[in-house]
Amino acid sequence: MSKELVFGHQSPDTDAIVAAKAYSYLQNQLGYDTEAVALGEPNAETAFVLNYFDEPTPRIIKTAKNEVDSVMLVDHNEFQQSVSDIKDLTITHVVDHHRISNFQTDQPLYYRAEPVGCCSTIITKMYDENKIDIPVQLAGLMLSAIISDTLLLKSPTTTDEDRIAIKTLAEIADIDYEKYGIEMLKAGTNVAAKSDQELIDSDAKSFTMGGKSVRIDQINVVEFSDIDKRQDDIKKAMTAEAADKGYDLFLVLVTNVLNSDSRMIVIGDPVAAVEKAFNNKLSKDATMSLPGVVSRKKQVVPPLNDALS
Amino acid sequence: MSKELVFGHQSPDTDAIVAAKAYSYLQNQLGYDTEAVALGEPNAETAFVLNYFDEPTPRIIKTAKNEVDSVMLVDHNEFQQSVSDIKDLTITHVVDHHRISNFQTDQPLYYRAEPVGCCSTIITKMYDENKIDIPVQLAGLMLSAIISDTLLLKSPTTTDEDRIAIKTLAEIADIDYEKYGIEMLKAGTNVAAKSDQELIDSDAKSFTMGGKSVRIDQINVVEFSDIDKRQDDIKKAMTAEAADKGYDLFLVLVTNVLNSDSRMIVIGDPVAAVEKAFNNKLSKDATMSLPGVVSRKKQVVPPLNDALS
Numbered sequence: 001m002s003k004e005l006v007f008g009h010q011s012p013d014t015d016a017i018v019a020a021k022a023y024s025y026l027q028n029q030l031g032y033d034t035e036a037v038a039l040g041e042p043n044a045e046t047a048f049v050l051n052y053f054d055e056p057t058p059r060i061i062k063t064a065k066n067e068v069d070s071v072m073l074v075d076h077n078e079f080q081q082s083v084s085d086i087k088d089l090t091i092t093h094v095v096d097h098h099r100i101s102n103f104q105t106d107q108p109l110y111y112r113a114e115p116v117g118c119c120s121t122i123i124t125k126m127y128d129e130n131k132i133d134i135p136v137q138l139a140g141l142m143l144s145a146i147i148s149d150t151l152l153l154k155s156p157t158t159t160d161e162d163r164i165a166i167k168t169l170a171e172i173a174d175i176d177y178e179k180y181g182i183e184m185l186k187a188g189t190n191v192a193a194k195s196d197q198e199l200i201d202s203d204a205k206s207f208t209m210g211g212k213s214v215r216i217d218q219i220n221v222v223e224f225s226d227i228d229k230r231q232d233d234i235k236k237a238m239t240a241e242a243a244d245k246g247y248d249l250f251l252v253l254v255t256n257v258l259n260s261d262s263r264m265i266v267i268g269d270p271v272a273a274v275e276k277a278f279n280n281k282l283s284k285d286a287t288m289s290l291p292g293v294v295s296r297k298k299q300v301v302p303p304l305n306d307a308l309s
Numbered sequence: 310m311s312k313e314l315v316f317g318h319q320s321p322d323t324d325a326i327v328a329a330k331a332y333s334y335l336q337n338q339l340g341y342d343t344e345a346v347a348l349g350e351p352n353a354e355t356a357f358v359l360n361y362f363d364e365p366t367p368r369i370i371k372t373a374k375n376e377v378d379s380v381m382l383v384d385h386n387e388f389q390q391s392v393s394d395i396k397d398l399t400i401t402h403v404v405d406h407h408r409i410s411n412f413q414t415d416q417p418l419y420y421r422a423e424p425v426g427c428c429s430t431i432i433t434k435m436y437d438e439n440k441i442d443i444p445v446q447l448a449g450l451m452l453s454a455i456i457s458d459t460l461l462l463k464s465p466t467t468t469d470e471d472r473i474a475i476k477t478l479a480e481i482a483d484i485d486y487e488k489y490g491i492e493m494l495k496a497g498t499n500v501a502a503k504s505d506q507e508l509i510d511s512d513a514k515s516f517t518m519g520g521k522s523v524r525i526d527q528i529n530v531v532e533f534s535d536i537d538k539r540q541d542d543i544k545k546a547m548t549a550e551a552a553d554k555g556y557d558l559f560l561v562l563v564t565n566v567l568n569s570d571s572r573m574i575v576i577g578d579p580v581a582a583v584e585k586a587f588n589n590k591l592s593k594d595a596t597m598s599l600p601g602v603v604s605r606k607k608q609v610v611p612p613l614n615d616a617l618s
Contacts, residue, residue, distance in 0.1 A: 099417055104410040106614055108424035108606070111409065115417035129438060297417065305415055 003033045004092065005061070005068050007083065008119075009076035010039045011204050014046045014148040014188075017058060018141040019074040019119040022134075023095055026123065027072065029132045034072065037061045039083055043202045045148060045188025045220075052184075053140040053173075064089055075119040077103040080206045095122055098297060102208065117162040118149035124165040139172035147181040148188070151257050157295045185257045189220045191227065196237040199227075200252055207301065210308035212248040212270075215241075218296050220257045227254045231265065235286060238267040249274070251304075255294050262290040264300075270308075277307035312342045313401060314370070314377050316392065317428075318385035319348045320513050323355045323457040323497075326367060327450040328383040328428040331443075332404055335432065336381065338441045343381065346370045348392055352511045354457060354497025354529075361493075362449040362482075373398055384428040386412040389515045404431055407606060411517065426471040427458035433474040448481035456490040457497070463569050466604045494566045498529045500536065505546040508536075509561055516610065519617035521557040521579075524550075527605050529566045536563045540574065544595060547576040558583070560613075564603050571599040573609075579617075586616035 006024040008016025017038050024036035038058040042050060050057055064071055065088045072093035079086050079102050093110040094103075097119050114122050120142040127134050134142070146166045150158040153166065170177040191199060204217035221227055227234065234252065242250040249268040256262070265287050266274055275281055280288050293299045315333040317325025326347050333345035347367040351359060359366055373380055374397045381402035388395050388411050402419040403412075406428050423431050429451040436443050443451070455475045459467040462475065479486040500508060513526035530536055536543065543561065551559040558577040565571070574596050575583055584590055589597050602608045 097417055099414045100409070100420065101413040103413075105408045106611055108406055108408055109422060110424065111420050111422035113418060113420035115419065302415055 001031070001033055002070070003035065003068055004070045004072055005064050006034050006036045006072040006074060007039055007058075007061070007064075008074050009081040009205065011202060012038050012040050012046065013043060013203050014049055015119050015145040016075045017042055017046050018049070018145040019095065019123055020058060021055070022120055022123045022138055022142050023072065023074050023093075023126075025135070025138060026127055026130065026132055027093070030130060035059070043188065044190055044193065045184060048184060048187035049141060049144040049148075052180075053137045053144075055137055055141060074123075077101075077113075078207070079103060080208070095119060095126070097122060099301070114161070116159045117153075117155060117157040118146040118165075120145035120149075121159075121162045121165040124168060125161070134169070134172055136173055139169045140175060143169035143173060143175070143177055144180075144184055147177065147184060151255075151260065151294055152178065152181040152185065154260050155294045155298075157298045185220065186222060189222050189226075189257060191219060191221055196230065196233045197241075199230075199234060200237050200241060200250075205296070206247075207305075209305045212308055213246060214249045214251070214304065214308070215245070215247040216251045216253065216296055216300060216304075218253045218255060220255050222256065222258050224254060224256060224263060227263075231285065231287070235265060235267060238265065242268050251300070253290075253293070253296055253300060257294075260292065260294050262293040264288045264290055273307040274304065277303040310340070310342055311379070312344065312377055313379045313381055314373050315343050315345045315381040315383060316348055316367075316370070316373075317383050318390040318514065320511060321347050321349050321355070322352060322512050323358055324428050324454040325384045326351055326355050327358070327454040328404065328432055329367060330364070331429055331432045331447055331451050332381065332383050332402075332435075334444070334447060335436055335439065335441055336402070339439060344368070352497065353499055353502065354493060357493060357496035358450060358453040358457075361489075362446045362453075364446055364450060383432075386410075386422075387516070388412060389517070404428060404435070406431060408610075423470070425468045426462075426464060426466040427455040427474075429454035429458075430468075430471045430474040433477060434470070443478070443481055445482055448478040449484060452478035452482060452484070452486055453489075453493055456486065456493060460564075460566050460569065460603055461487065461490040461494065464603045464607075466607045494529065495531060498531050498535075498566060500528060500530055505539065505542045506550075508539075508543060509546050509550060509559075514605070515556075516614075518614045521617055522555055523558045523560070523613065523617070524554070524556040525560045525562065525605055525609060525613075527562045527564060529564050531565065531567050533563065533565060533572060536572075540594065540596070544574060544576060547574065551577055560609070562599070562602070562605055562609060566603075569601065569603050571602040573597045573599055582616040583613065586612040 006020045020036040024034045027034045063085045064083045065085045070090040070092045095112045207214045238250045252265040254263045315329045329345040333343045336343045372394045373392045374394045379399040379401045404421045516523045547559045561574040563572045
């Protein structure tokens, strides 16, 4: 069996990197020959997690066809979020917790999707189904991914499956996940250390909605003031990036991870669709308050997709 | 939780009807409220199976939105093979063993695909994973679906998973599956009882390949002569149907289920792509011999897709 690469989406968050490592380890135990890689540098939160559990950072790739014929995707399926040469590769496996869109194959494949809060939750179940033990350090990474995706189980994307998985993993890793989780989330919100360009890029995803090219970034903070004071510079960077990459709409969701609220910065058009999607008016400073919104996938993408379609 | 409908593809074969019944029963045991329905009349083989195990024929529907908001798909995912108003419905679950194409959702969902010979094989595993017992009659239906899709485990689509599932189901149903299987396959090949229109329609699926609309039907026989003597009339029906429905290419794969060979009748264009796909010349009577070919999914769709793309 020839080697395959396993990776999460571009602009990787903790789940994208951890799910690749966790799925690669599982598949290797089941007889496949895989390597977990990443489509970008780990963000500050992920770097904290890898360091905390003393796990190596995956190798970063730009293309895959130069190394392998076949790949396994985790935590994404939409081709525009995947490796640049995805259309030249055979996709043999997908494990994901997102909608399915802009995805197709010529051949039957393994596809496992569940509408849970975190891809690593599904992989935790797959270890159990296949009766493979999760190594202690990997359990630490996987519970970190669940904390990250569900904001310590507070996001509306959180399901009972995530709650069960995090407890299972915390037992294996022998860790107080609530105490560790706050420390980890804070480590990921150090916006002061990031340039404007890094801020608008580090957790950004691209979507096609009703023919429009939409870019949605999310920045976690512990205080909105960390972003407010840099807002003009961030908007300039967003405008330049949208012009450069051809985005019709560029949205930056600024989420306070401690009180589960967001504000959104909006660049581009159609603004009316954004206002319709969230039943709210854009302020003069091109921002919108979104109380209780913390999930891009569940609370931003679906209403925006409806409004644009 | 509101009621959902569960169904397989249009022009249903035994797996499309059985997988819907099997998945609906499983989901109801797990707390969902579902009803298995069908997108067309059972074929002769399926009618034999339902009669043999004394199971009711599912209700046939043309549209779903008039009854429900949400649906579960089995044994297919491509929208052109699904219910006519699929785009107006929320798809919450898919269980399938085909490639993924022309499929998308706005929301995360349950999707379970495995590259095995039969959708009912995956559902057999899911009963085990969820620790739900398979009722005796349902086990008989499910092993019939595996016999049908794999031509009694002889098709190249057959995997070890199918072999394990059929043995598990034969034990539950307390049946000699090899003896029963030959009887069942013969019951499905009674082409004399079918009109030309029924023959070209009863197991036909539509595909989009390289911008071309392609229709591929499969007819099982025990002797090629059953079709040879009606070939001119069948070609007339294919030509009329292609004109009526706008198919660029209409292929009818005639498969001898006892010796695992096929001949293909070809109507439409581009003929050159068909010849390239199978590395073979079309005879003057618009047919092509395809020794060893029995699987539309594995031996017809992929090379044709390559040749047309």
